[in-house]
Amino acid sequence: xxxxxxxxxxxxxxxxxxxxxxxxxxxxxxxxxxxxxxxxxxxxxxxxxxxxxxxxxxxxxxxxxxxxxxxxxxxxxxxxxxxxxxxxxxxxxxxxxxxxxxxxxxxxxxxxxxxxxxxxxxxxxxxxxxxxxxxxxxxxxxxxxxxxxxxxxxxxxxxxxxxxxxxxxxxxxxxxxxxxxxxxxxxxxxxxxxxxxxxxxxxxxxxxxxxxxxxxxxxxxxxxxxxxxxxxxxxxxxxxxxxxxxxxxxxxxxxxxxxx
Amino acid sequence: xxxxxxxxxxxxxxxxxxxxxxxxxxxxxxxxxxxxxxxxxxxxxxxxxxxxxxxxxxxxxxxxxxxxxxxxxxxxxxxxxxxxxxxxxxxxxxxxxxxxxxxxxxxxxxxxxxxxxxxxxxxxxxxxxxxxxxxxxxxxxxxxxxxxxxxxxxxxxxxxxxxxxxxxxxxxxxxxxxxxxxxxxxxxxxxxxxxxxxxxxxxxxxxxxxxxxxxxxxxxxxxxxxxxxxxxxxxxxxxxxxxxxxxxxx
Ligand SMILES: Nc1ncnc2c1ncn2[C@@H]1O[C@H](COP(=O)(O)OP(=O)(O)O)[C@@H](O)[C@H]1O
Ligand SMILES: [Mg+2]
Numbered sequence: 001x002x003x004x005x006x007x008x009x010x011x012x013x014x015x016x017x018x019x020x021x022x023x024x025x026x027x028x029x030x031x032x033x034x035x036x037x038x039x040x041x042x043x044x045x046x047x048x049x050x051x052x053x054x055x056x057x058x059x060x061x062x063x064x065x066x067x068x069x070x071x072x073x074x075x076x077x078x079x080x081x082x083x084x085x086x087x088x089x090x091x092x093x094x095x096x097x098x099x100x101x102x103x104x105x106x107x108x109x110x111x112x113x114x115x116x117x118x119x120x121x122x123x124x125x126x127x128x129x130x131x132x133x134x135x136x137x138x139x140x141x142x143x144x145x146x147x148x149x150x151x152x153x154x155x156x157x158x159x160x161x162x163x164x165x166x167x168x169x170x171x172x173x174x175x176x177x178x179x180x181x182x183x184x185x186x187x188x189x190x191x192x193x194x195x196x197x198x199x200x201x202x203x204x205x206x207x208x209x210x211x212x213x214x215x216x217x218x219x220x221x222x223x224x225x226x227x228x229x230x231x232x233x234x235x236x237x238x239x240x241x242x243x244x245x246x247x248x249x250x251x252x253x254x255x256x257x258x259x260x
Numbered sequence: 261x262x263x264x265x266x267x268x269x270x271x272x273x274x275x276x277x278x279x280x281x282x283x284x285x286x287x288x289x290x291x292x293x294x295x296x297x298x299x300x301x302x303x304x305x306x307x308x309x310x311x312x313x314x315x316x317x318x319x320x321x322x323x324x325x326x327x328x329x330x331x332x333x334x335x336x337x338x339x340x341x342x343x344x345x346x347x348x349x350x351x352x353x354x355x356x357x358x359x360x361x362x363x364x365x366x367x368x369x370x371x372x373x374x375x376x377x378x379x380x381x382x383x384x385x386x387x388x389x390x391x392x393x394x395x396x397x398x399x400x401x402x403x404x405x406x407x408x409x410x411x412x413x414x415x416x417x418x419x420x421x422x423x424x425x426x427x428x429x430x431x432x433x434x435x436x437x438x439x440x441x442x443x444x445x446x447x448x449x450x451x452x453x454x455x456x457x458x459x460x461x462x463x464x465x466x467x468x469x470x471x472x473x474x475x476x477x478x479x480x481x482x483x484x485x486x487x488x489x490x491x492x493x494x495x496x497x498x499x500x501x502x503x504x505x506x507x508x509x510x
Contacts, residue, residue: 130349137309137343138363139335 022243029143029221030213033151036144046149054115054150054216055157059164061110066165069102070094070172078181087181091188092195094173095166099196099204100260103166105252108158108211112244116219119150120240123223124233132224147224151216158212159205166204203259210255211248218244261322261340261419261451262287263308268317270303277303279475281317285468290445290452292462294497295472296506301455302346304472305421308453309343310334339367342417346424346455348408350396356383356407357392363414382410387436402429409437413444420444420452426461434458438465459498463487471497473506 073094081087123146126132135142170192177183219240226236263285270278277300285291293301306312308319310326318325326334350359360379364370370378379392386406396404409425422441426434438461445452445465456462462469463483470480471494479486479494486498496504 125352129352130345130347131351133306133311134343134345134349134351136311137338137341138366139338140366141335 025225026217026221029147029224030151030217032143033147033217033220036141036148037152039144043145043149046145047153050149050153051157054111054154055160058111058114058157058161061114062107062161062165063168065106065110066103066168067172069106069165070098070169071176073097073102073169074173074176074181078177087183088187088191090177090181090183091173091192095170095192095196096200098166098169099200101204101252101256103162103169104158104204104207104211105248107162107165107208108215108248109245111158111161112215112241112248115154116215116240116244117237119216119219120223120226120236121233123220124226124236127224127226128229128233142224147220150220151213154212154216155209156212158208158215162205162208166201206259207252207255210251214247214251215244218247263419263451264320265304265308266318266320268304268307268319269315270300270307270312271315277475281472281475281477283470283477283480285451285453287451288445288449289467290441290454290465291468291470292454292456292466293470293472294456294459294462296497296508299472300475301472302423305423305453305455309338309341309421339415340418342412342415342420344405344408344412344422344425348396348404350404350407350411352396355393355395356388356399359396359407360410360414363411367415378414382414383407385413385440386410387433402433405429406437409440416448418450420450422452422454424455424457426456426458434461441465459500
């Protein structure tokens with residue numbers, strides 16, 4: 001490689017083209033997998049199996065992270081609010097941050113680590129061991145068989161996990177506020193209910209659904225087009241997590257700016 | 261189903277693999293494709309089942325050029341094909357029994373009890389018994405191949421494509437598989453394409469043999485044509501000699 005400084009334009013240009021190609025591929029995977037939701041045969045059993053994997057089996061880590069996020073948030077906000085003597089705002093501010101922002105985003109990031117990488121690894125292994133080719137030669141559309149159930153159940157399960165996260169997080173902050181900081185429990189609940197709109201919750205859940213689509217489409221896309229043996233599968237899994245996590249944060253910004 | 265391959269060319273980047281293959285797979289006969297490892301045998305059959313698109317040339321199945329049909333049309337053509345991949349390509353999230361039952365569950369309305377019967381029957385044909393509930397990871401390489409075979413014949417397809425069905429099997433098992441291919445061919449009149457490195461087995465099952473070398477068909481003919489050929493390349497391959505015009509690529 002020559003050390004021509006202008007190569008940097010070439011480099012960025014090349015990366016940008018690759019990026020666009022990747023984006024195109026991810027988007028087309030998304031469209032295809034969604035299109036197949038309305039095309040028979042409906043694979044309800046596969047859908048349920050994925051719901052279990054994505055939702056039920058993620059619930060424990062979501063519970064754990066939700067509880068601690070709520071607790072630490074109550075601690076941190078109490079520090080700030082005490083300065084103004086506004087401790088009664090701890091409940092509402094924790095609840096608002098959780099429902100609008102932290103619930104969907106943290107849930108999605110946790111699920112990305114667990115589910116996005118697993119999808120990429122599973123489909124990647126099926127690709128390099130010719131199982132996807134085998135499906136195709138049996139006249140089964142591999143996207144419909146493999147990707148659609150994963151994407152659709154992910155879109156359904158992420159909001160549910162987010163509800164769990166929000167709920168447990170608020171309970172965590174309640175315990176912190178009432179038992180550790182000595183606030184009035186009834187007041188905490190009343191203030192929280194008063195300040196949090198249904199809209200905050202809905203939009204948070206809408207975000208979660210979008211994140212669910214991102215996690216599963218990216219994971220499936222990376223696995224589906226994995227290359228060259230075990231190394232390719234590993235790379236697919238890592239890239240799935242990185243791309244999905246970054247995309248979630250970017251999407252979060254735009255959704256927040258547009259919807260609230 | 262007759263399959264005509266005309267002027268098929270395929271390269272991967274700078275690696276020119278098929279340089280113009282002309283080959284007719286005759287209806288109701290067994291055609292064995294031989295040639296050195298890496299010469300493009302698997303690539304050739306992947307074109308026939310539409311997993312790869314040719315750079316040039318056509319593949320005509322029953323009068324239809326499959327390189328030009330839509331995905332949907334091709335999907336219907338594929339329903340007549342049973343394919344055994346070189347790696348067996350069993351679904352590792354399913355048991356052996358579920359693997360063999362899979363095409364039946366997908367493409368027939370048979371009751372579950374009948375499907376289980378067919379699964380048992382097909383597994384028995386390839387010499388396997390009582391392995392229905394085992395996962396592919398718990399099987400030996402040879403067993404996986406045979407399960408793949410059972411899955412390929414589950415729907416009694418009109419065209420059978422076997423990529424190295426006997427590689428990795430012991431001689432007795434190899435002969436059993438050879439007999440299976442011959443019997444299915446005789447019984448159902450299927451068209452079979454078999455890739456093989458087993459020369460005695462090839463002579464036994466083949467009606468036609470095609471040898472690939474450097475991206476083209478160097479010799480096509482009956483087993484007798486192969487036995488009597490004077491072509492030095494073919495002779496060296498059949499007599500399994502390291503010395504000669506055929507070179508092992510580095
Ligand atoms: N999907 C692919 N991408 C790139 N190169 C490939 C691909 N499939 C096969 N090849 C190359 O094509 C050549 C022929 O491979 P193959 O048909 O598998 O050989 P064989 O005759 O042993 O079955 C090899 O050089 C292989 O590296
Ligand atoms: Mg091969």
